[in-house]
Structures are given as structure tokens and as C-alpha cells.
Amino acid sequence: xxxxxxxxxxxxxxxxxxxxTGKLLVNxxxxxxLQALRDRLGKPLIVRSAYRSPEHNRAVGGATRSKHLxxxxxxxxxxxxxxxxxxxxxxxxxxxxxxxxxRSGFIHVDLGPARLRGWSQPCSPPTRSGPSPDAPSSSLTxxxxxxxxxxxxxxxx
Numbered sequence: 001x002x003x004x005x006x007x008x009x010x011x012x013x014x015x016x017x018x019x020x021t022g023k024l025l026v027n028x029x030x031x032x033x034l035q036a037l038r039d040r041l042g043k044p045l046i047v048r049s050a051y052r053s054p055e056h057n058r059a060v061g062g063a064t065r066s067k068h069l070x071x072x073x074x075x076x077x078x079x080x081x082x083x084x085x086x087x088x089x090x091x092x093x094x095x096x097x098x099x100x101x102x103r104s105g106f107i108h109v110d111l112g113p114a115r116l117r118g119w120s121q122p123c124s125p126p127t128r129s130g131p132s133p134d135a136p137s138s139s140l141t142x143x144x145x146x147x148x149x150x151x152x153x154x155x156x157x
Contacts, residue, residue: 008035015047016071020056027051027071030111034074036093037109041086046077048106067097073110075101083107 006013008031016031017024038045052060052068067073078086086107087098096112108118 008032010035010038010044011047016050018051018053018056019049020059021053023051023053025051025071030070030072030074033093033095033111037090037095040089040093041081043080045074045081046079047074048077049073049075067110073097073108075106075108077106079105 011031011034013024016026034045034047049068050073051071052062052066054069057063057066057069062068076086083100090098090107090109094111095109096114097108097110098116098118099108100116100118101108102118
């Protein structure tokens with residue numbers, strides 16, 4: 001990228017470059033959404049993975065058609081974020097693909113297509129006395145609740 005054309009003030013090229021090879025692929029629409037997400041949340045995003053070169057993607061066991069290969073995916077640490085607020089803000093700025101990895105402490109976001117992943121089976125809300133009319137019922141919300149510890153995994157069917 002020509003010097004002086006980097007327009008994402010809260011991220012450096014080094015944060016976006018491949019962790020294994022140092023190669024940089026700039027996906028402007030993805031970086032625009034990442035910057036919009038950072039602006040909406042009002043606090044730093046710790047990028048654990050962004051672009052991955054094909055060789056690094058293979059080395060880390062990434063999916064053959066991973067959005068990381070196009071620079072259209074980011075793995076963001078949740079140490080300083082509420083997963084529910086993070087997911088809502090990410091949707092608002094246009095991220096469509098989500099992966100939840102609570103044991104690793106990050107959420108994956110990408111430009112799509114829309115999908116959820118990161119758990120072994122679909123989740124449904126607890127049904128002790130039935131869900132309230134206002135209770136969210138999406139598997140995404142339940143997954144986030146599991147991620148944040150709001151619902152113990154043993155209570156999610």
C-alpha cells in the first residue's frame with residue numbers, strides 16, 4: 001500500500017498482516033467495517049487474526065475457503081468487551097458471519113455469507129417455565145449467553 005494511504009486510524013498494517021508470513025492484503029470494505037465497529041464500541045479491538053496467507057492458513061488448520069484468505073475476517077479478543085454488545089455492534093456495521101470460541105477468548109467476524117459457528121450443536125433457550133415473550137430465542141443469543149457465562153452450558157439444551 002502506498003505510504004500515506006492507510007485510512008484506518010485505530011489499526012496498523014502490522015495488526016492486519018498475516019501473523020505467519022508478514023504479508024499484507026488490504027480488503028478495504030472489511031477494514032472500513034472493522035474501523036466502524038471500533039468507533040461504535042468506543043474502545044480498542046484486539047485483533048488476534050486478520051489476513052492469512054494460504055500457507056499460514058494451512059499451518060493453523062484454517063478452513064480451505066476461510067474469509068481470512070481474502071482479508072475479510074477478523075478474530076477479536078473479548079477481554080475488554082461484552083460479547084452481547086460486541087455482536088450487536090458488529091451486526092449494525094455490516095458483519096454477517098460469526099464464530100464464537102469462548103475457550104479461546106475470541107469472536108470471529110467476517111463479511112459473510114451470514115452464518116454462525118463455534119459450537120458443536122445448535123442451542124436452544126432453557127425451558128424451565130417456558131421462554132418469556134420478550135426472551136430472545138435465536139441460537140446466536142444463546143451462544144453469546146454461553147460465551148459470557150450467563151447461562152451454564154449444562155442448562156442449554
